[in-house]
Structures are given as C-alpha cells and as structure tokens.
Amino acid sequence: MTVLSLGIVRGLAGQLIGSALGIGVSVAVRVAMGLPLEVKEGAIVVGILVGAMGFMIGVGALTDWSKWMLGIETPLRLGPPEGKPSWTRYFGVDYSHKIIGIQYGVTSMVLLFLAGLLALTFRVELTTPGLQFLDNHTYNTIMSTHGIAMIAAMLVGVGAMANYLTPLMIGTSDMVFPRLNAFGFWINVPAALLIGTSMYVGGWDTGWTAYAPLSVNAPLGMQFVLLGVFLIGLSSILGSINVIVTVLHRRTPGMHFFRMPIFVWSVLATSIIAFSATQLIGLSFLMVSAERALGMTFFSPVLSPGAVAVGSPAGQVLLFQNLFWFYSHPAVYVFILPGLGIISELLPVFSRKPLFGYKWVALSSMAIALMGFFVWGHHMFTSGMLEGLRIPFMVTTMLIAVPTGVKFFSWIATLWGGKISLQTPMLFVLGAISIFLIGGLTGPPNGVSVSDLFLHDTYYIVGHFHAAMFGGFIFPFIAAIYYWFPKITGRMYDEGLGKLHFWLMTPGFWLQSLAMARVGLLGMRRRIADWDPGLGIETGQLMITIAGFAIGISMLIFLANLIISAVRGRVASPNPWQSRSPEFQIPSPIPEHSYAQPPVITGEPYDYAEPDSVYVSMSPASSAAD
C-alpha cells in the first residue's frame, strides 16, 4: 500500500495541480491577448474552480460517472477495499452511507474544533478593552473565518446525521444515489481547504454575511471564502436531493409517513429548505465573486462611464441582502431542525413514554421549514428597505414562534410522568432544550421591528444566535454522537467523562449566552475588535471568555472520550438503550448491508409504555403470519 492509494492524498495533489493549471492557463491566455503578465483575481477564480475539480478527479469521485459516459458498467463496490487495510475506506471514495456519514461527522468535528479555536483566540482579545495581541485586520479575519467555518461545520454535521441515520431509520440498506452521496461529501473537503486558506491570502473582513459592497472591496481571502461556500452549498443541495428521494422511495414495508421515526421527518423538512434555498446564497456569492473578478456591477451603486453610455441603471446594495437572507435565514432551520429531531427522537427512549403529539411534532417541522421561506426581511429592518415591508415580515417572523412552541410543549409533556434515566445522551438532550429555550425566548424581541431597531447588530444578537445554534444543533449533535456511539463502534463511551463534559459545557454555555445578551443590551456591538470601557461591560466580557474556555475544555474531554472509548471502551450490547428504532434491532457495529432482509413495520415508533407492542419486525415471514 502506497500513500497515493489513499483517495484524499490523490485529491489534494489533484487540487494543487488543478489550481496551478487553472491559474497558469488563465495567465497564458492573458499574455496571448497581448496583456501584461500579471495574476489577476479572475485567474485565481479559475484556479480555485479547476483546483476543486482536480480534487474531485483525484479522489475518484467522478470515476464511475466517467465510465458510465463511455458505456462501461460499474457495479456498486461495497465492503472493505481489496488489498488495503479497512481503515483506508475512510480516506477515499466509499459508497456506503455509513462510511460517508462518519466521513461527514469527522470533517464536521475538525471544522468545529478549528472554528472554536479561532473563537477562543479573539475572545481572549475581547476580554479587556484596547488591542492586546491582534490588530484590526487579523481580528476581523479570525472573527469572520470563525463564523463561516462554524456554518460549514454545522452543514457538514447535518450531512453526517442525515446520511448515517436516515437509511437506517427507514429500514433500507443505503441512500438511493450512493455515488452522488460520495460526491456530495468529498466536495466539502476542497471547500473547507479554501475557507482555511482564505486567512493566509490577505484575509477578509466582512463577517460571515459577506455584505456587499464591503465584500467587493475586501482583500483576496474573500474570493476563497465565496467560492468555498459555493461548493459547500453544492454539497448541501445534492445531499438533500438524495435524502428526499431516499425517504420518499426507500421506506421499508409498513413504514408509512406517520410511522417514520421523528428524526426522519425533521431531516425531510431540512432537505426541503436546503435543496431549494441554497441556490440563492450560491447565486449571491457568485455575483459578489463576479463583481470582484470581472467588475460586473450587481451591487455597486456607482455608475461607470460605460454604463452611462448605454443608459444603464446602477447596481443596488440591498439586492445582495435580499438574495443572501432568502437562504441564510432558512439555513438556520437547516441546522436546527435535525437537532430538534434528535431531541424528539431521544426523549421518549429515556423517558420510556410515547412522544407526546407525534403528528404535531412531525408537522411542526414542516411548518417551520415552509414558513422559513417568508421571513428573511427581518434581518433587514434597519437596512432601509421599503418601510411598508417591515410589518408583513414582522408578522411572518413572529408566527414561526408558534410551531417552535409546539415542539417545546410536546417535549415537556413527553417528560411529564415518564421514567426518566439521566445517561449522557439524555443529559445533553435536556441541556439542549434549556439552551434552545434561551435562544427561543431571546428571539421574538428581534422579530418585533421596533425593538429590533435597538437590538440589531449588537452582542445581544450574538447571544441569541449562539444559543439557538448550540441548543438547536451543537448539543443535539453531541447527544446523537453519544447515543449512537455504541451502534457505530460497537463499544460504549465512558459515562463518567460524558457527565463531566456535560456539567462543564452546559453551565458554561448558559453563562456565555446570558452574558452575551447582557453586554449587548448595554451597547456592545457585534464584530468589533475593541470596545469602549465606558459601557460598563468589563465583568460581562470576562465571563464570556471564561465560559468560552470552559466549553473549549469540555470539548477536549469529549474528544478524548470518543477516541479512547472507540479503541478500549466496554463492548456494547446491540441495543443498550432498549430503543424501538430499527437500527437498534441489528448487531453493533452495524453490518455492511445493515439489514439482512428488509424489516417490516407493524406498529407505532414510540410505544415505549406498551412493552408488548411491536414496531419493527425483523423476520418478514413471521410477521406475515400475524
């Protein structure tokens, strides 16, 4: 086995070669046209795109499709690679959804840690007023990269849960388009590399929102981020199409819609947003990219002499915000819906009680997803958009609170009268509810436009947003990792370390989000490298930093727990939680083809209070006799 037999190594080589080729050819064309030898931003754009393609060719994600085009048959290769150690599967193109799910998950964790590290760096800077060790530009770059890397981490994390769990939960052996699935994962890798590289090629200073015209004038790093996000968006679109078709077409016999595990509903809702709205962030970022590289004035309000000559109107700054938020608000639901699905999925297991109001919870996900398309204007209350639009956007925004409330009430009603056991996954679910509650209750004041005119772009929003993301995604994601860890590895995580992780992280996070909201109300703006000592927020700032480090340390404990337990943990039984879900009725770790034969669904998913009832019947022959 040589290093080059690892797909990822070939991919990286491909990306390097592709980038060099793209830039080289562009410059050569320039010279051939009689222009001076110079690497303009346009050439770099070509380099980035060809580089990403180079990665995909190198890693082998396009191999099967190329063969199809030439009429060569490619039977789906499953199982460990021949002649190579089985761990190499994770470092190259593999078509099993379980492998791809893990690949997504690990990538997400890597991004999460790097982005967290960036956050701690600038948190130290923000602890005291004045600039200590960062300058303005470095601060802006780190802060902006933290934001976009976290967004990427969450999108990839959603991909992890959706890919690993969806086929298992609907009782099928794989996603319906395995090759597309692998492609969708691997495109994230060159994209993540681009986002990382952005810090070293001039940086960028726009925050993750990349508002034009600031992003049009920003240093070169901006271009890397724009295209990196574009590629991640592509992955998100392809992945969600795959999920939708899989859920619609590949459910095992007997699993009609209202018998699906609730997580599948939330993934379906998420996919509906992701496969459609994502195009618009891609478009808006492409437009900024084109405005930077080619001077196409979509957003700049300045008219060039050429534009005057053809009688053209100028670009409009607010167009960007409209396109951007049309995706980026629903994007928040892309992150949190699967998280809320995990909460609803795990609560009945650890309460030994049916999920309260299953249909309401399922449909509330759909309601959130669909209503999410009509609320983007609430990010623009202060932007100078049409006055009259503020009120309809305020109403639609406030309405989202209703289906979200339905979820909260269903959760506490599920807990009520249960037999609750507090293992680590359940602790994180309860922590998630409490933190998402902070995010949820700090939300409506932003939705009412008058109070938003005060709150917009303050640290209060930072607090609200982080609480919504941690409660809605990070905590449930961690709960999911603990919960399915025995299923994935066949071994049990360490309960003591898990509880330590929880008791460090949850109070840390409460402190952090409350302190953030507090300093914001006192006048702390978001995205500033330095703050005014006159605001009276010294204690608040210090608390945020301390809480940030508590979260950071707890995540290191989490990482240690995962790595040590995966190697040396106690061997787990197939169903350590007495779950009714299909994936817990088969051995751990899950066999290559998951189900030996399609399971048959004969009952309700969450009838934990009726021990005799059957949800999944593993042998179709006997169930047919019932």
Place this chain on the structure above:
Amino acid sequence: MREKIKMSDKKRAAYRTGIVVFLVVAALTAVEFYLASISGAIAVLFFIALIKAALIVRYFMHVNRLWTDEGHE
C-alpha cells in the same frame, strides 16, 4: 402483428403531439414578439411565457411520468 400496429399508433400520436406543441409554442413566441413591439407589458408577456413553459413541461418533459410511474415502453 397486432403489437406492431399498436406500436406505430402510439408513435404517430407522439409525433402529432410533438408537432402541435412545437407549433403552438412557436406561435406564442411570435405573439410575444408582436406584443412587445407595441407595448412591453410585463404581466402579459410573463403570462404567455408561463403557458409556453407549461406546454413544454407537460408534453416534452412528461412531468406526469413522476406520478404515473410509466416505465420505458
């Protein structure tokens, strides 16, 4: 033998659909062009475009195959 006749019937029907749709869409394009030369009313032009698109989606793209589950003949 019977199979064959049925087959060619279907084929002829398919030809006819194609030609009719093409002619209607071409005529609508001409109408659009003419309307635009007298006034550029956005709503009317958009409505005609919608009809053209619906015809192509229904007859050329066979959108109904999504729910009729029609296999390849």
Place this chain on the structure above:
Amino acid sequence: MSVATTTLSQYRAQLRSNRLGLWLFFISELFLFGGLLISRFYLWGGTRPDLDQRLGLIVTSILLLSSFFMYLAEVGAEHENRRLFLFSLIMTALLGTAFLLGVVIFEWGGEIRPWDGAFGAILYGMTGMHALHVASGIVLILIVAYNGLRGRYTAERHWGVEACAIYWHYVDVVWIFFYPAIYLMGTVPT
C-alpha cells in the same frame, strides 16, 4: 444508464428514483434562475438595454426548434427507431451549438460590456448562466449520441436518453422566461 446486470424490476425502481431526483434538481435550479430573474427586475425595473431584436428572435427560435428535435430523438429511442433517434440528436446538438454561438458571438459582441452597470451585469449574468447549461447540455447530447451509436439504449432501458432530453427541455424552459425578460419586457431608456 443501463446496467445489464440489474433485473428489469430493479431498473424500473431505480428509474423512478432517478426521475424524481432529476426533477428535484430542476426545482433546485429553478431557484437559481428565479434569483437571476428577480435580480433582473430588481435592478432593471421597467427598463431594458437596447439589444438587437432580430438576434433575440432568431436564437430563441433556434433553441425552440432544438427542443422539438430533442423530442423526436426521445420518441425515436422509445420506439427503437435508431435513425430518427441519432439524426434528431445530432440536429439538437447542432442547433444548440448555433444558439450558443449566437449568444456568445453576436449578443456578447454587442455594445454592452459586462462591466457596464446593471445592464451589463444582469445581461451577462443571465445569458452566461444559461449558456453554461446549454454547453453542458450539448456535452450530454454528445455522450448520449456516442452510446447511442454503439446501440446501448433499448426501448426498455434508455434513462440516459430521457435524462438528457428532459434536461435539454428544461434549459429551453428557462430561456422561455429569460428571453422576454431580457429582450421584450420594459422600455429602452433614451
């Protein structure tokens, strides 16, 4: 694409999913093109650039005709009429190329440059994004033609042809909205 190792029922199940997947992709792309269309109205409002009307009508007619030939090609594949299938397919590719050349050489060769205000940005943005899809459609047609020449499609199994055909029609549908938006709607500023 047909893989002879699968049974017909497996093929049909996958066909059903393939169709849904491709249509979902179309809906997804609808948001991309819709975003461009909305940007056009946002920036141009009731105005439009002074473009060569004859050229617009000609390229539109060419694309429409190509869609008709693509339809014939699919009918040919469905009824295993190889001559009709291949001839129409090649005609589609030729007409598609003619459309592309019309846009790139004549339309882009006009007075307006990409950096000329919102007119330039939106005109090149819309036609550029559409041209990219036409170009990829032509590549798909050539691949299908290559496999068609080798007789790899049957009446039972020709998803490749169908996918290519509905993709091509989809690109046509997009142009059905882009053409009036670029050429016909609004008035030329004087």
Place this chain on the structure above:
Amino acid sequence: MKHLLAVVVLIVIVTLAVGFLLNPENLLPTLASEEGAFVDQLFSLYAFVIAFFFALIVVILLYSTIVFRRKKGDDKPGANVHGNSVLEIVWTVIPLGIVLFFAGLGAVYLKDTLKAEPDEMIVEVTASQWSWRFRYPEFGISSTELNLLNGRQVLFVFESTDVIHSFWVPEFRLKQDVVPGITTTLRLKPTLPGSYKVRCAELCGLNHAYMLAEVTVMEQAEFDAWVASEIDSGALGPPDRGAKLAGLNGCLACHSTDGTRSVGPSWRGLFGSEEILEDGSVVLVDEAYLLESILDPNLQVVEGYRPDLMPKVYGDTLSQEEIQDLIAYIRSLEN
C-alpha cells in the same frame, strides 16, 4: 394532582422572580430619546411573557427529571399517553394570540416612531470608512461632532460614500443603516441632555470598532453658542481650516496627529521627514509629495502600509485651496 399543584406554584414564583429581573431599567442604558421609549415599553412587556414561558418550560423540565426519575431496578414504563388534541390546540392558539398581539403592537409603535413634528431640525449625516460628518443645512455648518437640541426632533438624512454603516446611539435606542446608493432617514427627539456616542453598528471594514462620534444633547443657549462659534470658524487661518477639513473628510480616521501608528502614517512630525517607500527608495516628505499622495495615494506608498486603502477621490471632492489648507495643517504638525 399533587404534582400539578406544585408545578403551578413553582411556575408562578419563577415567573415573578425572572420577570422582575428582566425589568428594562436594569438591562438597558439610560433612555435619552422620545422614540426610544417605545423600545423600553416593549421590553417591559416582554419581561413577564418571557419570564412565564421560561418558567413554564424550565420548571416542568427540572421537576420531571427530579420527581419522575427512574429508580434503580424499576423497569416499569412511563405513563402511556400519546397526546392530547385539546392541549395541542391550546398551546398553538395561545402563543399565536400572543405573537400576533406583539406583532400588532410592534406595527403601531413602528408607525409612532416615524411620526414627524413640524419644527424638526434636519441633520445630513455622511458616513465613510471610518468617520462621521454632520451637516446642518439650517445653519450652513458642518461638524464631526453631533450636537443636538434637547426636546427638538431631528430628521437624520443618511448617505454613505463607500460601504454600509449603521447609525446607532444606544441611549437613543433606534438605529438606521447608512447605505451607499440610497438615502435613508431616522427621526429622533432627544429628551435628556448629556454626552453620548454614535457607534457604527454595521461591520464596515478595518477600523469599524473605532468608528465613533461624540454626541451632545444641549439646551438652547449652549447650542446657540456652539452654532455661533462654528460659523465664526470661517475666518480661521489655513492650518486651522486644514485641521477642520481633516476631520470632516475623515482623514483623521486613519492618520493620527499624535504620532501613533494607525491605518495610515501619522501626521505628527511627518512633514520634512524622510520615509522609506515600498520599493526601498527614500523620499523627502515635502509639499509636492503630500500633494501627490493626496491625489493618488497608490503612487508612492510608504513601507509597511497597505495600498488601495485610501480613497482616490480627494482630487474631485476637495478644491485646490482646500488641499493647500490640508497641507498647511500637516506642515503645522512638524516637530
């Protein structure tokens, strides 16, 4: 039943406690504008609604985990309750009513914040990276400080020369983005004399954190005196005129006058010094060099500073005379 009673009592206690904690007087900075009062009113309404829902969820969650905790060896399942349609409808309809009430109230208040008074004073605000300029057409003066009259409504008319900025004085509550290409407005009526700060609330690049301007709300006499002194400043000599221009055109956002290094070289002791350029050559800072660097800053960039940051517009926006005044000012900062 016993459980329900306990929970209700706890919810009431927690609601009251949290509700008082969330009193806007504890949470927000001093209020200094009439329109801002709507924000505070909303916050005092939010306090108990937020407190109630917080209490409802947290009390039931904690109570359940403690009281309904599974004992060791107890393998019996929980209560077999699948749902309750009446409850579901109740907790859909009641929150719906509450959010619609707040949306309606927000709409009414929003209209109130837009209400114009007949004697409003217009202040034209120009924002640029990274400074504010305020023009008072009524008096024909411009300033880098915002001085307002207590009790007289102001109509701010905003324009940006480069990227999006946002005008925010926390004590006035309301904020408004300043967007290039369009004119935005905001009405505020100061109600409390004192000193505050305009804080740019929309990330606007490198020095965003420091894009601040002094705000003073004054009584009539003080304000009149300030206006008179500003009008008199027309008779100043070239260096003083230059100093004022440097503020109004945002020069001082990037060039300090006390020798500290910022985005651009400091003007203290600049004139007559020798600077090393990017290409290693040495240039004497004289009037010719300063003139060239104001008109085209990218021609001779001093080593260690980024090109392309300084706008290339001053040849158009400033008159010959004004540029000479600026150079005279820089010269006056010679060591």
